[in-house]
Amino acid sequence: MDKRFNKILVLAPHTDDGEFGCGGTINKFVEEGREVYYAAFSSCRQSVPKQFPEDILITEVKAATKVLGIPPENLMIFDYDVRTFNYKRQEILDDMLGLKKLINPDLVFIPSLSDVHQDHATIANEGLRAFKWNSIFCYELPWNTSQFNTQCFISLSESNVDTKLEAIAEYASQGHRPYSSSEFIKGLAKVRGVQSGNNYAEAFEIIRLSI
Numbered sequence: 001m002d003k004r005f006n007k008i009l010v011l012a013p014h015t016d017d018g019e020f021g022c023g024g025t026i027n028k029f030v031e032e033g034r035e036v037y038y039a040a041f042s043s044c045r046q047s048v049p050k051q052f053p054e055d056i057l058i059t060e061v062k063a064a065t066k067v068l069g070i071p072p073e074n075l076m077i078f079d080y081d082v083r084t085f086n087y088k089r090q091e092i093l094d095d096m097l098g099l100k101k102l103i104n105p106d107l108v109f110i111p112s113l114s115d116v117h118q119d120h121a122t123i124a125n126e127g128l129r130a131f132k133w134n135s136i137f138c139y140e141l142p143w144n145t146s147q148f149n150t151q152c153f154i155s156l157s158e159s160n161v162d163t164k165l166e167a168i169a170e171y172a173s174q175g176h177r178p179y180s181s182s183e184f185i186k187g188l189a190k191v192r193g194v195q196s197g198n199n200y201a202e203a204f205e206i207i208r209l210s211i
C-alpha cells in the first residue's frame, strides 16, 4: 500500500460498520505503523436489544477498535439518532469538516455510494462533500448493496482476518445479525483474496485517488 497514506480516517455511520467494512485493513494499517482514526456517528441507543444497556454499543466500539489496534484517543463517537441522519445532513457535514481540520487524513474510508441504508447513504454523500480533495475508498457491506465495484483489493494476512473476527465478536449486542457470522466474514475475505491473487483481502470502490 502506498507509503504516502499515513493518516487514515474511517467514517462509520454506526459503531461496527467500520469493523465490518474494513476491519482487516485497519489492523493491517496499524501493523504497518500508519495512524488510523475511527469516527462513528451513532451508537444506536434506540435500536439496542432490550436485554442490553442503552449505551452498550459505546462499550463495544471501544473494545472492538482496541482489538484492531486503534489508540483510544483516535476513536470519536458522535451521538446522532439512528435512521435520522438525513434530517441532520448539515450538522453531520459540519462535524466531518471539523474532523478534516483536526486530522487532515490522506485517505478516507466511507460506505458505498450505492448503500441503501439511509444513514449509510448520508455518511457516504456528506463524506464526499467534506473530503472533496482527499483520496476516498468505499468499503463493502454486501447486505446493503446490490452491486459493488471491486476496483481495489487490499491483501490481508490470516491474522488480520482473525483480528477482524475478534473485533466483531466484541459486539455481543449485534451477534444475532446474519452478517456477524464468522463463516460469512472469513468466507468473503477468502472470495476477495481469490479474486485478487491473495490468500485473503478486502475489496473497495475507489471514488478518488489523489497521489
Ligand SMILES: [Zn+2]
Residues within 6 Å of the ligand: 013, 014, 017, 117, 120
Ligand atoms: Zn450501519
